[in-house]
Amino acid sequence: MTTEPPPIRVAIAHDYLTQRGGAEKVVLAMARAFPGSPIHTTLFEPSTTFPEFAELDIRPSRLNRIGFLRKNHRAALPLLPFASRSITIDADVVLTSSSGWAHGFRTSGSKLVYCYSPARWLYEAEMYLGESSSAAKRIMLRVLTTPLRRWDRDAAASADRYLAISTVVQKRITAAYGFSSTVLPAPFTVDAAEEETIPEAEAWLGEDSFYLCISRLLPYKNVDKVMAAFADTDRKLVVVGRGPEADRLRKLKSDNVTMLSDLSAGQMTWLYTRCNAVVAASYEDYGLTPIEAGYHGKPSAVLRWGGFLDTVEEGVSGVYFDEPVPEAIREAVDVLEQTIWEPLKIAAHVEQFSEERFAAELVAAVTEIHEHSTERTRIR
Numbered sequence: 001m002t003t004e005p006p007p008i009r010v011a012i013a014h015d016y017l018t019q020r021g022g023a024e025k026v027v028l029a030m031a032r033a034f035p036g037s038p039i040h041t042t043l044f045e046p047s048t049t050f051p052e053f054a055e056l057d058i059r060p061s062r063l064n065r066i067g068f069l070r071k072n073h074r075a076a077l078p079l080l081p082f083a084s085r086s087i088t089i090d091a092d093v094v095l096t097s098s099s100g101w102a103h104g105f106r107t108s109g110s111k112l113v114y115c116y117s118p119a120r121w122l123y124e125a126e127m128y129l130g131e132s133s134s135a136a137k138r139i140m141l142r143v144l145t146t147p148l149r150r151w152d153r154d155a156a157a158s159a160d161r162y163l164a165i166s167t168v169v170q171k172r173i174t175a176a177y178g179f180s181s182t183v184l185p186a187p188f189t190v191d192a193a194e195e196e197t198i199p200e201a202e203a204w205l206g207e208d209s210f211y212l213c214i215s216r217l218l219p220y221k222n223v224d225k226v227m228a229a230f231a232d233t234d235r236k237l238v239v240v241g242r243g244p245e246a247d248r249l250r251k252l253k254s255d256n257v258t259m260l261s262d263l264s265a266g267q268m269t270w271l272y273t274r275c276n277a278v279v280a281a282s283y284e285d286y287g288l289t290p291i292e293a294g295y296h297g298k299p300s301a302v303l304r305w306g307g308f309l310d311t312v313e314e315g316v317s318g319v320y321f322d323e324p325v326p327e328a329i330r331e332a333v334d335v336l337e338q339t340i341w342e343p344l345k346i347a348a349h350v351e352q353f354s355e356e357r358f359a360a361e362l363v364a365a366v367t368e369i370h371e372h373s374t375e376r377t378r379i380r
Contacts, residue, residue, distance in 0.1 A: 008092045008093060008366060008367065008370045009090075009091045009092040009093075009109070010034045010037045010091060010092065010093050010094075010095060010366060011037055011038050011039075011040060011089045011090075011091035011093075011094050011095070011107075012027065012030050012031060012034065012037050012038070012039045012040070012094070012095050012096075012097065013039070013040045013041070013087075013089065013094050013095070013096040013097065013098070013102040013105045014027045014039060014040075014041045014096075014097040014098070014102050015041065015042065015097070015098055015099060015100055015101040015102045016041055016042045016043040016044070016073045016101070017039075017041050017043065017044045017045070017049045017053055017058065017060075018043050018044070018045045018048050018049060018070060018071070018073045019048060019049055019073075019216065019242075020048070020049055020050055020242075020262070021216055022186065022286060022288040023097060023099065023116055024049055024050055024053075025050070025186075025189055025288070026097055026114070026186050026187070027039065027097050028050060028052055028053070028189070029186075029187050029189055029355050029358060029359065030095055030097060030114075030362065031056055032355070032359065033358075033359035033362050033363060034095065034362075034363075034366075036057075037057075037095075038057040038058075038059050039053075039056055039057060039058050039059065040059045040060075040087055040089050040094075040102075040105060041058065041059070041060050041061070041102070042060065042061045042063055042064070042073075042076070042080055042083045042084060042087070042101060042102075043060060043061070043063060043064050043069060043070050043073050043076065044058050044060040044064055044070070045070040045071060048071070048242075048262075061083040061084075061086055061087050062083070062086065063076060063079060063080075063083040074244070077121075077144070078144065080100075080101050081101075081104065081148065081151045083101075084101045084102070084104035084105055084155070085104060085105075085106065087105040087106065088105075088106040088107070088108070089105055089106065089107045089108070090107075090108045090109075091107060091108065091109050092109040092110065092370050092373070093109055093110045093111075093112060093366045093369055093370050093373075094107040094109065094110070094111050094112070095112050095114065095362065095366060096111055096112065096113045096114065096159070097114050097116075098113055098114070098115060098116070099115065099116040099117050099118075099119065099120070099285075100119040100120075100121075100122075100152075103115070103155045103156055103158070103159060104151065104152075104154075104155035104158070109370075109373065110160045110369045110370065110372075110373045111158060111159045111160050112159070112160060112161050112163065112365055112366060112369055113156075113159045113161070113162045113163065114163045114165070114184070114362075115162055115163065115164055115165065115169060115173060115181065116165050116169065116285050116286065117165075117169050117172055117285040118152070118156075118172055118173060118176035118177065119148075119152055120220070122145060122148055122149050122152055123172070123175075123176055124220075152176075153176070153177060156176070156177045156179075157177070160369050160372075160373075161181075161182075161365065161369060162177075162179070162180075162181035162182075163181060163182050163183075163184045163365065164181040164182065164183050164184070165183075165184070165185065165186050165285055165286045165307065166183065166185065166285060166286050166287075166306065166307040166309075166310045166311075167183055167309070167310055168285065168305075168306040168307060168309070168310075169181075169183075169285050169286075169307070170182075170183050182365075183310075184358065184361050184362070184365075185286075185310060185311070185352070185353050185358070186286055186288060186353070186358065187353060187354060187355035187357070187358035187359075188288065188291040188292060188295060188350055188353045188354065188355065189355050190295065190355075193264065193265035193266040193269060194266055194269075195266055195269050195270045195273060196264055196266030196267045196269070196270055197267075197270055198260065198263065198267050198270060198271070200258075200260075201238060201258065201260060201271075204258050205236060205238075205274075208236050209236070209275075209276050210235075210236040210237065210238050210274070210275055210276065211230070211235060211236070211237050211238070211275060211276050211277055211278070211279050211333065212237075212238050212240070212271055212272070212275040212277070212278050212279070212293070213226045213227075213237060213238070213239045213240070213241075213278070213279050213280065214239075214240045214241060214268075214278065214280075214289045214292075215239070215240075215241045215280065215282055215289075216241050216242070216243045217241050217242060217243030217244065217245040217246045217249060218243050218244065218245060219245060220282065220283045221241075221243075221245075221281075221282040221283075222281040222282055222283070222303075222324040223239060223241070223245065223249060223281075223282075224245070224248075224249060224252055225281045225324045225325060225326055225329060226239075226279050226280070226281050226329060227239065227249065227252060227253050227254070227257050228252075228326040229279075229326040229327075229329035229330045229333070230254070230256060230257055230330075231254040231256070231257075231326075232254070233256065233330070234256070235256065235333070236256050236257070236258075237256065237257045237258075237279070238257075238258055238259075238260060238271060238275070239253075239257060239258070239259045239260070240259075240260050240261065240263060240268070240271065241261060242261040242262065246259070246261075268292075269296075272292060272293060272295075272296040272298060273296055275293075275298060276298070276336075276337075277293065277298055277299045277300055277301060277318075277333075277336055278290055278292075278293040278298065278299075278300040278301070278302075279300070279301045279302075279329065279332075279333065280300065280301075280302045280303065280308070281302075281303050281321075281324040281329055282303065282324075283303070283305055283306055283324075284303075284305070284306050284307045284308055285306060285307050286306075286307035286310070286311065287302065287306070287307040287308040287310070287311040287312065288311070290302060290308065290311050290312045290317065290318055291311050291350045291353050294317050294346045294347060294349055294350035295347060295350050296347075297341075297343025297344070297346050297347050298343075298346070299317055299318045299319070299336060299339075299341045299346060300312055300317065300318035300319075301318060301319050301320075301321065301329065301332040301333055301335075301336050302318055302319075302320060302321075303320070303321060303322075303323075303324050304320035304321065304322050308320070311353070313349050315339075316345055316346065316349055317345075317346045317349045317350070318336075319332050319335050319336050319339070320332065
């Protein structure tokens, strides 16, 4: 009588769960693909990430006991290599979601890394810091770069296989680590939440139409350039996000720009449904917001760079501009307004980024890695 092989013990790893961004949405999709799997991370702050994580088995490092670091994960930079190495995961396969730290977690089994990008602060420091960064930040990063790169490459070498979120990241992985990877686009998750109005935004907008910019407020996201493109125009812009650039951006914004953060899924649906289009000038490794906009039949105006090249089909789901400067952004919005968009075609374009497809490919990759590991053990 044949017996069924035991189920694969899968664990999930992520850098830190302290934000509401695209990477955190991917981790939730991973959790749905492998229900019951524990999620290991360096830091976990339930109040600033998606509420769904509160219902899952989250296992943070000892660093999580320091409340200040949970609210300011960038301040933990010098400690994160040690926190990462302190985490040992007992699982057959660790599905690792990483752009800098989780690929360094130790494991008793195999490691499959889903990579958003090799660490920006190590390989693209100027873009990551931006022009407005302090001298202290630049000096600290310069001092830490050599030892952190050594740590990072050793961590990458510990993986059995790498998956890249986009073609630009695939090339970046080869440049940083010297090995190949497979592209697996991140999923768009259809949120079933009912529309929920945002009273302050509704009062500010009145009956006016508006554009939407959704981004972490970091220098390389170029939100200031998008805001400048709307200054001195009769168009309204809603910026959604949080990050270290928030205070500076509030001082820069004109009266036709409003800034929001920490919105619920229903409130995001309300914005997507009402907006004219999404505008993004960021140097994105992927570019999830145009997909989310496309699900609601809305086009996007985006920078012709990086992950956007994989997620926006020019003339079908959006338009491109070639430089992240206000003039180019403004001209792209002009083109967008002069184009007749077909919501059904836009929605059809984003179907290729379904969570079902993402989950199926992840399950296949995890199964393959586990089978190879089992076969190697048997041969020995």
